[in-house]
Structures are given as structure tokens and as C-alpha cells.
Amino acid sequence: MKKASFFSKIMLFLNMIFSFCLxxxxxxxxxxxxxLAFIGLGVPLLVGINLLFFLYWLVRRRYYFLLSLSILIYGYMSLGTFIGFNNAGTSVEIEESLSIMSFNSLGFRGKEDEWTSTAGDTIVKFIKKEGPEIVCFQEFDYKxxxxxxxxxxxxxYVDFEFGPNSGRMIQAVYSKYKIVNKGILEFTESSNSAIFVDIKYKKDTLRIYNLHLESLNIRPNNIKKERSDKLFARLRNxxxxxQxxxxxxxxxxISSPFKNIVCxxxxxxQFSNSYFTIKGDLKDSFLEKGSGYGETITFLKFPFRIDMxxxxxxxxxxxxxxxxxxxxxxEPILATIKIPSE
Known part of the structure; x- marks a missing residue:
């Protein structure tokens, strides 16, 4: 066997680090x-790097390719894919289907967080044009x-009461079908919450959850100003x-008497403990029928799918x-769902 060069040893060492991280x-x-939750955010990047190492060693005809290959296979089996392989162009409208949209509207302030923005009017026009039968808003502004x-x-159902501003994020559900029950799930020591509505859809009743989990409160301009140890502690919290x-x-x-839908x-x-906890045996609309990467937010020019x-x-x-x-x-997402007849 040919002795590995110094460069190959460095590459193998780096390969081992990224394989371990994945x-x-x-x-x-x-x-x-x-x-450990931090590392879950980088799964797509880690997969890409390990794929490059796999190809590198394969071209070099070195058995080291088995390291990344084995980790990639294990990752796929344990985490699944983060890319939708469905052809969006061939989607067919099916009668008797229910359309649901989920959208973090940022308080209708617009992407640049301007209170004078006309984004609210444009969002309303967008919703009217698309015509989903149910819309779940996060960071809603009833005022x-x-x-x-x-x-x-x-x-x-809008989780809002007139009076002093409590600083709490507001969730809202708008429906073309009758809401027969509603409620809120309070999160302790948090400005976030989840709400639920029971909707009478034809002969069935569906329970729809609209949630906004704890924000990481990361802003690109503030990262450099904050000490790394304080940033780590805050994110860990x-x-x-x-969770x-x-x-x-x-x-x-678990206590719901109806079929559950979570927006x-x-x-x-999707590689987080919180996602896995809530998902359980539920179907992810993007993984079932989405295509591409499914990006719903961009941070530091990296795409993430965090709306489900x-x-x-x-x-x-x-x-x-x-x-x-x-x-x-x-960015908003829309799913259509067929409710089986009894």
C-alpha cells in the first residue's frame, strides 16, 4: 500500500472531524x-462537506471514502432528507381538499422592520389572491x-386583548369554516405561545395548532458585538x-380528541429535538410533497427551513x-390536505 502523504493525512484528519460532527x-x-442543539443547525452543510470528502477519496481511489459514506448513510437513515424531490410543476388540484397556509408575518411591518411599511396591505392582497381556506399567522398585529x-x-381566533402591551407575540387563525372551540397554550417565562382551534370541516372536526416556539434572537449586526460565551449561553437557554x-x-x-394539524x-x-418531539408520526407537508430545499428564512445568506x-x-x-x-x-408556506370520507 502506498504511504499516505502529509496532505492526505491532513485531509483525513479534517474528514474525521466533519464526520464526527455529522x-x-x-x-x-x-x-x-x-x-448539542447548535450542531443540528448545520446538518445540510455537514452533509455537503462529507459528500465532497466522499467524492475526493473516491476519485483518489482510497478506501477512506468509506468513512464519509457510512456516516452519510447513517445520517439519511436517522434524520431523513432535507431536500424535496417532488416535481412542483406536476401538482394536481384535488377536489375536496383543504388548503392551509402558515405565515410569520413579522407584525405586518415589512421585511426591513419599518412601521410605516405598506407590507400589511400587500400581505392582505396576497392572502386574498391565493385564497387558502385557513391561514395561521405568527407574529400577528391585530392593531x-x-x-x-x-x-x-x-x-x-386572535390571541390578543386590548390594553397595555404585554410584549407577547400574537398568533392568529383565520378560517372559512366554523371554529367550534379554541384555546391557548401558555409558555412559561416566554413571550411566545401556541394556540389551537377546532374547526368543523364538513362532517369532521379538525384540531389545528398554530405555534411560535422560542426565538433565538440572533441578528447579524449584533453577533460581533456580543461576547461568544454570553452568546452561547443565551442560545443554549x-x-x-x-424543548x-x-x-x-x-x-x-396527545389529549386531543380530533385529528391534529400543526402549523x-x-x-x-427539522433536525432539532423540538421538531422531532412535536412531529412524532405526523406527516411533514414539505417532505411529502415539497420540492427543492424548502427555504422559509435566510440568515447570513444561508437558507433555513424553520416553518412547518x-x-x-x-x-x-x-x-x-x-x-x-x-x-x-x-416566507409563507401552503399545503393542501385531503380529508378521507367516513
């Missing part, structure tokens, strides 16, 4: 360790909703809160759509 990332969804907005939705909040939602879902801003990816629509396994997801309207820091 291995740890595979464990993250199954552990409650908030300290900016005019009387002529959303006339197409006779039923709504946010991850821990996400606690996801368990609150999960426990409530919301998870503030984390999860559906009871007995329901059929007929389509999923990602939008690019740039009216918020998040």
Missing part, C-alpha cells in the same frame, strides 16, 4: 441536551388590521425553552408550496 448531529434530535381586511374569513415548549404542545396533542414557526430546523405544516398520518397531503414574496423575514 454523527453528533444525528444524535441531537434524540437528546434533550441544549448544548393593524382594518375592518375591510379578511372579509372572506368569517371565523377567526433558547434551545432549552424550545420545554415542544413538550407542552406534544402533551396537549407554525419552529425557530429551528405537520399533518395527522390518516390525512393525505396533496400538495405543498413555498413562496418568495419578501414581505417578512419569513
Amino acid at each position: 454523527l453528533i448531529a444525528c444524535i441531537v434530535p434524540y437528546t434533550s441536551s441544549a448544548s 393593524k388590521i382594518r375592518s375591510n381586511y379578511f372579509k372572506e374569513y368569517p371565523y377567526k 433558547s434551545f432549552a425553552k424550545q 420545554e415548549q415542544s413538550q407542552i404542545v406534544k402533551n396537549h396533542m 407554525g414557526d419552529f425557530n429551528n430546523t 405544516i405537520l399533518v395527522d398520518p390518516s390525512l393525505e397531503i396533496t400538495s405543498h408550496k413555498n413562496y418568495d414574496i419578501q414581505l417578512s423575514d419569513h
Whole structure:
């Protein structure tokens, strides 16, 4: 056997580091360790790097390619894919399907966070044009909703009470179908929360959760100003809160007498413990019918999918759509669901 060169040894050492990181990332969804949650955010990057190492060693005809190959296979088996392979162009409209949109609207302030922005009017026009039967808003601002907005939705639940501003993020659900029950899931020591509505759809009743898990509160301009140890501690606390909040939602879902549908801003990816906790055996609309990467937010020029629509396994997801309207820091997503007849 030909002796490895110094450069090959360096490459192998780096390969081992990135393979180990991906291995740890595979464990993250199954552990409650908030300290390890960071690495889950980098799964797509780690997969890409390990794929490059695999190709490098394969071209070099060195058996080292087995290292990255084995980790990539294990990662796929434990985490699944983060790319949708469905052809969005061949999606077919199916009768008797229910359309649901989830959208973090950033308080209708516009992407640049300007209170004088006309983004609110544009968002309303966008919703009216797309015509989803149910819309779940996160970071809603009821004070900016005019009387002529959303006339197409006779039923709504807005988690808002007039009075002093509590600083809490507001969630809202607008529906074309009757809401027969509603409630809120309070998150302790947090400005975030989740709400739920029971909607009468034909002969069935569906429970729809609209959630906004703990934000990481990361702003590109502030990262350099904050000490790394304080940043790490703050993010670890946010991850821990996400895990606690996801368990609150999960426990409530278990007691639901109806089929569950979950919409919301998870503030984390599909490789997080909080996502795995809430998802359980639910179907992810993007993984079922989406295409491409499914980006819903961009941070430091990196795309992330942190907004989800999860559906009871007995329901059929007929389509999923990602939008690019740039009216918020998040992009809306839309799923259509077929409810089986009794």
C-alpha cells in the first residue's frame, strides 16, 4: 500500500472531524441536551462537506471514502432528507381538499422592520389572491388590521386583548369554516405561545395548532458585538425553552380528541429535538410533497427551513408550496390536505 502523504493525512484528519460532527448531529434530535442543539443547525452543510470528502477519496481511489459514506448513510437513515424531490410543476388540484397556509408575518411591518411599511396591505392582497381556506399567522398585529381586511374569513381566533402591551407575540387563525372551540397554550417565562382551534370541516372536526416556539434572537449586526460565551449561553437557554415548549404542545396533542394539524414557526430546523418531539408520526407537508430545499428564512445568506405544516398520518397531503414574496423575514408556506370520507 502506498504511504499516505502529509496532505492526505491532513485531509483525513479534517474528514474525521466533519464526520464526527455529522454523527453528533444525528444524535441531537434524540437528546434533550441544549448544548448539542447548535450542531443540528448545520446538518445540510455537514452533509455537503462529507459528500465532497466522499467524492475526493473516491476519485483518489482510497478506501477512506468509506468513512464519509457510512456516516452519510447513517445520517439519511436517522434524520431523513432535507431536500424535496417532488416535481412542483406536476401538482394536481384535488377536489375536496383543504388548503392551509402558515405565515410569520413579522407584525405586518415589512421585511426591513419599518412601521410605516405598506407590507400589511400587500400581505392582505396576497392572502386574498391565493385564497387558502385557513391561514395561521405568527407574529400577528391585530392593531393593524382594518375592518375591510379578511372579509372572506368569517371565523377567526386572535390571541390578543386590548390594553397595555404585554410584549407577547400574537398568533392568529383565520378560517372559512366554523371554529367550534379554541384555546391557548401558555409558555412559561416566554413571550411566545401556541394556540389551537377546532374547526368543523364538513362532517369532521379538525384540531389545528398554530405555534411560535422560542426565538433565538440572533441578528447579524449584533453577533460581533456580543461576547461568544454570553452568546452561547443565551442560545443554549433558547434551545432549552424550545424543548420545554415542544413538550407542552406534544402533551396537549396527545389529549386531543380530533385529528391534529400543526402549523407554525419552529425557530429551528427539522433536525432539532423540538421538531422531532412535536412531529412524532405526523406527516411533514414539505417532505411529502415539497420540492427543492424548502427555504422559509435566510440568515447570513444561508437558507433555513424553520416553518412547518405537520399533518395527522390518516390525512393525505396533496400538495405543498413555498413562496418568495419578501414581505417578512419569513416566507409563507401552503399545503393542501385531503380529508378521507367516513
